Amino acid sequence: MSHDMLRRPIGASGIEASAVGLGTWAIGGWMWGGTNEAASIAAIRTSLDEGITLIDTAPAYGQGVAEEIVGRAIAGRRDEVVLATKCGLVWHTQQGNHFFDYDSGPVHRYLGRESIIHEVEESLRRLGTDYIDHYITHWQDPTTPLDETIEALERLKASGKIRSIGASNTSAEDVAAYLKAGQLDAVQEEYSMVRHGLEDTILPLCRENGVSVLSYSSLALGLLSGRMGPDRTFTGDDQRKDNPLFSRENRERVETLMQEIDPIAETHGATRAQIVIAWTLQQPGITFSLCGARNAHQARENAAAGRIRLGQDEVEAITAAAARHLTPLAA
Numbered sequence: 432m433s434h435d436m437l438r439r440p441i442g443a444s445g446i447e448a449s450a451v452g453l454g455t456w457a458i459g460g461w462m463w464g465g466t467n468e469a470a471s472i473a474a475i476r477t478s479l480d481e482g483i484t485l486i487d488t489a490p491a492y493g494q495g496v497a498e499e500i501v502g503r504a505i506a507g508r509r510d511e512v513v514l515a516t517k518c519g520l521v522w523h524t525q526q527g528n529h530f531f532d533y534d535s536g537p538v539h540r541y542l543g544r545e546s547i548i549h550e551v552e553e554s555l556r557r558l559g560t561d562y563i564d565h566y567i568t569h570w571q572d573p574t575t576p577l578d579e580t581i582e583a584l585e586r587l588k589a590s591g592k593i594r595s596i597g598a599s600n601t602s603a604e605d606v607a608a609y610l611k612a613g614q615l616d617a618v619q620e621e622y623s624m625v626r627h628g629l630e631d632t633i634l635p636l637c638r639e640n641g642v643s644v645l646s647y648s649s650l651a652l653g654l655l656s657g658r659m660g661p662d663r664t665f666t667g668d669d670q671r672k673d674n675p676l677f678s679r680e681n682r683e684r685v686e687t688l689m690q691e692i693d694p695i696a697e698t699h700g701a702t703r704a705q706i707v708i709a710w711t712l713q714q715p716g717i718t719f720s721l722c723g724a725r726n727a728h729q730a731r732e733n734a735a736a737g738r739i740r741l742g743q744d745e746v747e748a749i750t751a752a753a754a755r756h757l758t759p760l761a762a
Contacts, residue, residue, distance in 0.1 A: 434738045434739070435482070436449050436450070436451070436481075436482035436483070436734065436737045436738055437449070437450035437712065437737045437738070437740075438450065438484075439718050439719065440643065441513070441564075441565055441595050441616050441617050441643050441718075442595060442616025442642055442643045444565075444616045446513060447513075448485035448513035448564075448719065449482060449483045449484045449513075449719075449734075449737055450712050450718070450719055450720065450737050451483055451708060451712070451719070451720055451722060451733055451736055451737035452483065452485030452487050452515075452645065452719050452721040452722070453474070453475065453483050453485065453487065453721070453722065453724055453730065453733070454487050454647055454722060454723045455475075455486065455487065455489075455497045455500070455501060455723070456489075456492050456497070456723060457723045457724075457725050458471040458474070458475075458488075458493075458496075458497045458501075458723075458725065467725070468500055470725055470726040470727075471500050472500060472504040473726060473727040474724040474725055474727055474729065474730045475500070475501060475504035475505065475730075476504055476508075476727075477727040477730040477731055477734075478724065478730040478733070478734060479505070479512065481730065481731055481734030481735070482734055482737065482738075484512060484513045485513045485515065485721075486501060486505070486513070486514055487515040487516075487619075487647075487721050488501050488514075488515070488516050488517075489516055489517040489520070489567075489569055490516070490517065490518070490520065490550065490553065490554060491517070491520040491538065491569060494522065494533060494534075494535065495553075495557050498554055498557035498558050499557045499558075501514075502559035502560070503559070505559075505560075506559055509559075512564075513564045513565065514558065515563070515564060515565035515566075515597070515645075516554050516558065516563055516565075516566065516567070517566070517567040517568065517569035517599065518542070518546075518551065518554075518566065518567070518568060518569060519540060519541060519542045519547075519550075519568045519571075520538055520539075520540060521538065521539050521540075521541045521546055521550065522535065522536060522537065522538050522539070523546075524539065524546055525537065525539060526541045526543060526546065526574070527539040527540045527541025527543070527572050527575070528540050530570065540572045540574075541572050541574070541575065542568055542571075542572040542575045542580040542583075543572075543579065543580075543583075544579050544580070544582065547580065547584065547587070548583060548587070551563070551566070551593065555592065561592070562591060562593065562594060563592065563593045563594070564593075564594045564595065565593075565594070565595045565596075565597050565616070565617065566584065566593035566595070566596060566597065567597035567598060567599050567617075568580065568584075568597070568598045568599060569599050570600045571600060571601060571602075571605050577608050577609065577612055578612060581596075581609070581612040581613070581614050584596050584614060588614075595616040595617070596614045596615060597616060597617040597618060597619055597645070598615060598619075599619035599620065600619075600620065601618055601633065602632070603632045603633050603636055606618060606636050606637065606642070607636065610640055610642070615640075615642055616642065617644065617645055617718070617719075618633060618637060618642060618643075618644055618645070619644075619647060619721070620633065620644065620645075620646060620647070621646070622644070622646035622647070622648070622649065622711065622714075622717060623646070623648055623649050623650065623651045623655060623707075623711065624651070624655055624688075624707065624710075624711075624753045625654065625655070625676065625757050625760045626651065627714075629644070629716075630716075634715070634716035635716075638715070643718040643719065644716055644717050644718050644719070645718065645719040645720075645721055646711060646717050646719065646720050646721065649707065649711040649720045649722060650707060650708070650722065650723075652670070652674070652676075652677075654676060654677060654681070654682070654685060655685060655703075655704070656703070656704045657692075657702060657703025657704050657707070658703075658704075659677075659682055659685065660682065660686060661679050661683050661686065665677070681759075681760050684756050684759070684760065685756070687756050688752055688753060688755075688756040688757060691748075691752040691756075692706050692707070692752065695741070695745050695748070695749065699739050701735070701736070701739055702732060704732060704733075704736070705732060705733075705735055705736040705739060706739070706741070706749070708720050708722060708736035708737075709737075709739040709740070709741050710741060710746060710750075712736075712737070713741055713746050
C-alpha cells in the first residue's frame with residue numbers, strides 16, 4: 432500500500448517539508464572522490480519530481496560547488512523547494528578557531544555578525560535565490576558570544592533573507608543557550624543505527640521545546656545502505672578508506688543485520704536502505720532524515736523511503752536486531 436510522502440514542520444516556523452531530505456555533501460565532491468555535475472543535477476531534479484522538497488546544502492561542501500550546483504538544478508523550480516544552507520565555516524576571514532585545511536587554505540569556525548551577513552549574500556548569489564528557508568550554523572563557534580550570532584540571524588529573518596533558524600553539531604548546552612536566546616527552529620545532527628547518542632543528550636530537550644531534528648548520515652556514510660559488503664574497497668580521497676567504522680568485521684556485522692531486515696523489506700517491497708531510512712524517521716524526536724544522492728536512481732530510492740510506514744512491531748524488531756548486531760560499532 433503506497434502512502435504520500437511524509438511531511439513534517441520545521442519547528443514553529445510554519446514551514447513544512449518532506450521528512451526525507453536531500454543532503455548534498457557528496458554533490459560538492461569534497462571527501463567523496465570528486466563530483467559529476469550532470470548526475471548531481473539529475474539527482475536534485477529527480478528528488479523534486481519524487482516529492483522531496485527539503486534540500487540541504489552548505490558553502491563548505493566543495494567551497495561553494497554544491498550550492499552552485501543546487502542553484503542551477505532548482506532554477507525555475509524555487510517554489511517547490513524548502514532550501515536549507517549553512518554559515519560558520521569560513522575561508523574569507525581568519526577570525527574564529529582554525530578548523531581544517533582545504534585545497535585553497537585554512538577554514539575557520541566563525542559566527543561573528545559581519546561574517547554571517549557576508550556569508551548569507553554569498554549563498555544567495557550561488558543558489559540564485561533571494562531567500563533561504565532554513566539557515567543553519569554549521570559548527571558552533573566558542574569565540575563569538577551567542578547573542579551576537581542570534582542577533583545577526585534575527586536581523587536576516589526580519590529582512591526576509593532567511594525564514595527559519597537552525598544549529599548543527601551542537602551539545603545540549605548549545606541547544607539550551609539558543610533556546611534561552613529565543614530562536615531555534617531545528618537542529619541538525621548525525622544520527623543512525625550506529626550513532627545514536629542523541630537520545631541521551633539533546634533529543635529530550637528538542638522534544639520538550641518543539642525543536643525539529645534533521646538527522647544526517649542516517650545510512651552512516653553508506654555503511655547501512657545494504658550494499659556495503661565485506662569485500663568492498665575504497666580508493667583515493669574517499670574518507671571511508673581508513674575509517675575504523677568500515678572495517679571488514681563491522682561490514683560483516685552489518686550484513687548479518689541486513690539479512691534480518693530483508694523479510695521486512697520484502698513485506699514493503701522496499702530495499703534495505705529504504706527500511707533503514709523509514710526506521711530512522713520513526714525514532715521519537717527525529718523529524719527529518721537527510722539522505723545523500725549522487726544520481727537520479729539514488730534520489731528515487733531515497734524518496735520512496737518517505738512513503739513507507741513501518742508498523743510498531745517492525746520498528747521494535749529492527750531496533751532489537753540493531754542492538755544485537757551493532758552494539759560493538761556504536762562505541
